[in-house]
Amino acid sequence: MVSLPSRPSAVPALDVQPASIRACGSTLLAASAQIDDVGTFVAGDARIADWTTSQGSTAYHRGIRPIGRRADAMSLALRGVAQRVDRHADEMAALVVEHDDLDDRRLHLAQQVAFLETRAGGALTPEALVALEDDCVRVGGYVAVFESDLRRWSSAVAAEEQAMNDAFGRVLHLDAVDRIYGGVADPADAALDAKPPAGASPEEVNAWWDGLTRAEQQAIIAAAPGAIGNLDGIPAGVRDQANTVALERDLADWENVEQLGLITDEERTWLENARAAHDARQEIEDRVDPITGLPIETQLYLYDPAAFDGDGAIGISAGDLDTADNVAVLTPGFGTDAESAPYQADRAATMYESTRFLDPDASNATLFWIGYDAPDNAPWDEGWDGAGVISEQMATAGGERLADAIDGLRASRDGEPAHLTAIGHSYGSTTTGHAAHDHGLPVDDLVFVGSPGVGGDTDHASDTGVDPEHVWAGANSRDPVTYLANHGWFNLETFAGAGLGDDPAEDDFGGNRFEAESTTRGPGPDFGQHSLYFDHDTESLYNISQIVNGDYDDVLTAGHNYDPWYAGVQDPELDREPTTQATR
């Protein structure tokens, strides 16, 4: 008589949605930041320094103290729960993975046991019987290990649920909040006191951040997201967490006053920018990595809805800037402000898809960076804005900010440095040119596309400070914006000191030109061609992606523009038949 192993127990269903739990934690954290602001207000602006002598003043100052103390305690309590909820999401996500693994094992073992049962039911030779008994012992051992793992997993689920419920219950009532957190110092306060002053280098900022305890770091993210969300030298993942708290808080604030009919014009502008940031992130997260099939990870790297007199500043990456092998920073140009973030997010996601498609073994991140005050108008839509577009003033100021941003990206990464590419499109190429020429950019490659000129002081690729072998230009022959750049020895610059600088696709400039024609081009100039450089299956996106990936041998190079003394600008790409290049 053979002793058959028992059938493995069923794995209980685990009905849980870690992403939804994480969202809950994120909402609670943002609310805790808001409550923390009350405490800060009571300790600061609520005190009326020049109203001290009357009874009313004494009563007022005495009366606000408990409110501040209560707000501080509530903020700490809610933050603690929010962070526990976030950890719960992580724990449950891991338990879901374990659940699926156990389910697979159970299915496999059930098949093995069923097979043994079938064998035991048939006629057996003595040798077959011995073999069957051996198999039963072996499979029985596997089942026992499975049952043990299942019990351990079930216990872990129950323990995690209990721990989460305890965290909720511990501060359910305000008397408990006061008892546990009343008068407790916020770990963020001392940590922020040691923060390097404004103007500190990204390396100094990074060293300060790395020197904090995890509790201090988490406290700052929750209590003072504005202090680190846009601070160069802070890791991208941390900036994302802080800016997410700030974004959620801002949306709640301004949507509340909008609903009450109390919103100011200024707040309405900021709210539109905040909504644009939200939509831009969603644009990327709704798309999937072409290799893994998982949603593309995003990082809200820059968020300041009130920057530049309400134009706003937003930078969001598709991919993880802290760990990606290849990082691209995309600086847009004409007509860019915070409200164009969803449009730029589409470009960043498209480039992410393309770079991943062309080199599945490398990890990538593409950051769109609306971090400078760009000319507001797209000239072909709204006419020329002489103050903004045809001067380099905004590019000069933007270049300084871009250089700081890229220094920050470099300083904030641990381990292997990324292969980093700065890409400037349109007026963004003028800005990128200024960043490189005026401040030096620690990048591996520099790419100018649809450029109206890369700055008046950059006459040659080597003036950028980047090896000319790694300076690239994409210029669609039908893109009129590229015609604005100075060509040859006699041009706007030599004539009147005007223009936005030299054409990086010209032979004299000394960089590489890559193919960037579109199959949709017509016979003549067309402003629509200026917006196609980042579209899928174009020569341009294919080549930019190869550069970003460092696969230089795969770049399809093009003949340079040239400007002989006896004729106008000659573009060898004018008559070449455009091709389709697969990028997805």
Add this chain to the structure above:
Amino acid sequence: MDVVPASVGRASRGWDEQHLDVQAAAGQIAQATTSGFTAAVAGPAARFVRAWERHVDALGLGCEGQADGLRTTIRDYVESDEAVGADYLALLPYLTEVR
């Protein structure tokens, strides 16, 4: 009656802003979704959210109470005989709640 400076008016506006911000936070908490938790946790999570919406709402009302209290102080002073000239004019805008 002691002089009530214009900074009292500014503080009342500050409390109004805090009230609105905290009210927004209460709304955020109310909207926090608890449907992603397992059945064993969803109940306590929902209870927590409901309780904290009330706690935060009460904090907001406390802020509003401070704003109203300061406005009353301003009104009493402005309506008294002692408020004259520049003090009086500086405080007038703060008599009404803007938002």
